[in-house]
Amino acid sequence: MNILIIGNGGREHALAWKINQSDLCKQLYVAPGNAGTAACAQNIDIKATDFDALAKFCLSNKIDIILVGPEEPLVKGIYDFFTTNPETAHIYVIGPSQEAAQLEGSKAFAKAFMDRNKIPTAAYREFDNTNYEEGVEYVRNHALPIVLKADGLAAGKGVLICHNHIEALAEFELMIQQSKFGDAGRRVVVEEFLHGIEMSVFVVTDGINYVLLPDAKDYKRIGVGDTGLNTGGMGAVSPVPFADAAFKDKIIQRIVEPTIAGLKNEKLEYKGFIFIGIIKVDDDPYVIEYNCRLGDPETEVVVPRIESDFVEILTAIAEKRVNELNIAISKDAAATVVAVSGGYPNQYEVGKVISGLEVTSFKDTVIFQSGTKISGNDIVTNGGRVLAVTSFGDNISEAVEQSVYMLEQIYFDEIYFREDIGYEFKK
Numbered sequence: 001m002n003i004l005i006i007g008n009g010g011r012e013h014a015l016a017w018k019i020n021q022s023d024l025c026k027q028l029y030v031a032p033g034n035a036g037t038a039a040c041a042q043n044i045d046i047k048a049t050d051f052d053a054l055a056k057f058c059l060s061n062k063i064d065i066i067l068v069g070p071e072e073p074l075v076k077g078i079y080d081f082f083t084t085n086p087e088t089a090h091i092y093v094i095g096p097s098q099e100a101a102q103l104e105g106s107k108a109f110a111k112a113f114m115d116r117n118k119i120p121t122a123a124y125r126e127f128d129n130t131n132y133e134e135g136v137e138y139v140r141n142h143a144l145p146i147v148l149k150a151d152g153l154a155a156g157k158g159v160l161i162c163h164n165h166i167e168a169l170a171e172f173e174l175m176i177q178q179s180k181f182g183d184a185g186r187r188v189v190v191e192e193f194l195h196g197i198e199m200s201v202f203v204v205t206d207g208i209n210y211v212l213l214p215d216a217k218d219y220k221r222i223g224v225g226d227t228g229l230n231t232g233g234m235g236a237v238s239p240v241p242f243a244d245a246a247f248k249d250k251i252i253q254r255i256v257e258p259t260i261a262g263l264k265n266e267k268l269e270y271k272g273f274i275f276i277g278i279i280k281v282d283d284d285p286y287v288i289e290y291n292c293r294l295g296d297p298e299t300e301v302v303v304p305r306i307e308s309d310f311v312e313i314l315t316a317i318a319e320k321r322v323n324e325l326n327i328a329i330s331k332d333a334a335a336t337v338v339a340v341s342g343g344y345p346n347q348y349e350v351g352k353v354i355s356g357l358e359v360t361s362f363k364d365t366v367i368f369q370s371g372t373k374i375s376g377n378d379i380v381t382n383g384g385r386v387l388a389v390t391s392f393g394d395n396i397s398e399a400v401e402q403s404v405y406m407l408e409q410i411y412f413d414e415i416y417f418r419e420d421i422g423y424e425f426k427k
């Protein structure tokens with residue numbers, strides 16, 4: 001099989017690293033990729049949303065499978081673009097149709113889907129220009145804190161948690177009247193705040209059948225102890241210690257099965273991964289959000305724990321044989337610690353030379369790269385999140401300790417990482 005991965009983050013490096021180990025993979029490409037993917041695949045300089053150029057490349061290089069990493073091409077309809085064109089219809093695209101990708105692309109769509117399918121989630125109302133005044137009243141009378149969500153994709157910035165009504169009303173106005181998050185944010189979901197601990201569940205589906213991948217928990221805040229600004233993710237651990245068999249069973253019965261049944265009943269074509277953000281309130285799971293792809297940095301702990309051939313998983317998805325899959329999962333715990341550029345998630349500099357990447361003498365560690373590129377003989381920083389160092393251990397503490405130790409051997413100017421990933425689960 002010739003495989004093309006789309007994206008350029010640590011998630012795509014982890015996927016390329018895993019797929020490269022499969023005997024079923026002949027040629028592996030990543031568009032556009034990074035310095036890490038260049039070591040296990042061939043990078044192709046095509047943007048993730050340039051469907052015409054991707055199609056041309058796929059035809060001339062006999063690509064059999066396209067694995068889409070980030071949400072943007074999925075929400076923009078890459079699945080339909082390839083499957084409805086007779087020339088490219090034979091290529092397996094791993095991901096949902098554009099309509100089904102709205103589970104991530106539109107918060108209002110996702111909430112209505114959950115309502116129809118009786119999937120537990122926070123109570124909500126949706127507002128736009130047509131019922132703005134009613135929305136103002138609703139926000140004014142809503143219990144605190146109030147969660148405001150821009151309907152469309154907003155690069156992870158579209159969710160605001162407001163702790164007083166003045167702030168909530170001001171933000172509500174900015175979103176709907178001033179297009180704070182662009183046109184897609186002029187529709188707003190106003191949601192009840194749920195108190196609890198979050199985790200991520202990953203579902204492999206062909207739209208009819210499903211299997212679960214290992215679960216994970218990510219750490220979004222920049223500072224130690226989950227403080228400071230939100231980021232794209234500072235680390236992740238897998239498995240999630242508080243997700244015992246009884247809790248997982250509730251997730252399956254109340255959330256995963258009705259989600260898959262909903263896709264099927266509503267004829268939403270979906271051949272890929274569903275990432276369900278779950279919050280545990282007392283002992284009950286609620287959906288915080290759906291994503292139509294794998295998570296980053298969760299993939300950097302989920303994929304390394306999969307012992308089965310990943311290309312077999314991809315072909316089973318495309319051929320609607322997910323019911324035949326029996327995915328073997330390592331008993332080891334995995335943790336990834338993300339090294340970021342100084343200043344991130346605000347302004348930061350790029351182009352810093354990274355040293356110490358050649359330290360590979362630890363068999364239980366893999367260094368995944370995200371914001372990196374090759375510059376002459378060097379690998380240099382090229383983004384906010386730069387590396388995701390994943391380690392295995394008998395438990396989460398051991399795995400985190402090993403990743404932190406490895407990161408202490410790696411250097412670039414103003415490197416920063418959190419040493420306390422998995423702190424709640426410390427032994």
Ligand code: AMP
Pocket residue numbers: 122147156159191192193194195198277288289
């Ligand atoms: P989302 O982009 O929907 O994942 O939201 C970003 C983050 O906001 C989530 O990971 C949660 O930490 C938080 N969040 C979103 N919705 C709620 C809610 N209803 N209650 C509490 N926290 C929430």
Ligand code: GLY
Pocket residue numbers: 218232233291294295296297298
């Ligand atoms: N780690 C969260 C995400 O990938 O959206």
